[in-house]
Amino acid sequence: DGGITQSPKYLFRKEGQNVTLSCEQNLNHDAMYWYRQDPGQGLRLIYYSQIVNDFQKGDIAEGYSVSREKKESFPLTVTSAQKNPTAFYLCASRIRGLNTEAFFGQGTRLTVV
Amino acid sequence: GQSLEQPSEVTAVEGAIVQINCTYQTSGFYGLSWYQQHDGGAPTFLSYNGLDGLEETGRFSSFLSRSDSYGYLLLQELQMKDSASYFCAVGSSTDKLIFGTGTRLQVFP
Numbered sequence: 001d002g003g004i005t006q007s008p009k010y011l012f013r014k015e016g017q018n019v020t021l022s023c024e025q026n027l028n029h030d031a032m033y034w035y036r037q038d039p040g041q042g043l044r045l046i047y048y049s050q051i052v053n054d055f056q057k058g059d060i061a062e063g064y065s066v067s068r069e070k071k072e073s074f075p076l077t078v079t080s081a082q083k084n085p086t087a088f089y090l091c092a093s094r095i096r097g098l099n100t101e102a103f104f105g106q107g108t109r110l111t112v113v
Numbered sequence: 114g115q116s117l118e119q120p121s122e123v124t125a126v127e128g129a130i131v132q133i134n135c136t137y138q139t140s141g142f143y144g145l146s147w148y149q150q151h152d153g154g155a156p157t158f159l160s161y162n163g164l165d166g167l168e169e170t171g172r173f174s175s176f177l178s179r180s181d182s183y184g185y186l187l188l189q190e191l192q193m194k195d196s197a198s199y200f201c202a203v204g205s206s207t208d209k210l211i212f213g214t215g216t217r218l219q220v221f222p
Binding site: 031033035040041042043044045048050056058059090092094096097099101102103104105106107 | 143144146148154155156157158161163200202204207208209210211212213214215217
């Protein structure tokens, strides 16, 4: 079955450590996205990628980094520079274009202690 | 920049009709879409409006007025399972996809 997979579902890290969240899709989508969601809040765009080896900053990119070496994969690294990393992280993908549906993974809940 | 504003919460009873509004400010508008998210889950696509007017999909309808930078999602014959958060979103020519602040809908029996 085609879909988008995020792992792990829950992640605990100590303050000051970098952590990488995985996002893999087998939908053959060119565009991929990372969003952050805080309790009771909307989805804020961190980074997005239109094509392999290219990505763009979203509205809250500071303290995060990404790579897009393969079409299927778009990992997100939460660095120690991110002041408040505890949040729910969602990855999405879609066909490039104006009215295409975005498909989301089930999310990773990151807790920094 | 881009911003989308929605009411934070709406409540209604089963069987009722509810409207969730979305006003947007964007540099280059490329359609308004709507997503539903249940607590702890992933957002799922509901509808898209590229042109002015009403789009109907079963119990859900979505409306767009580009001249007013405004749209809404209309949910009819509300069911308990419709209790969720609803987000509007706008795309762009660079494939950037921005979501609104979200509206939490609570349906009561």
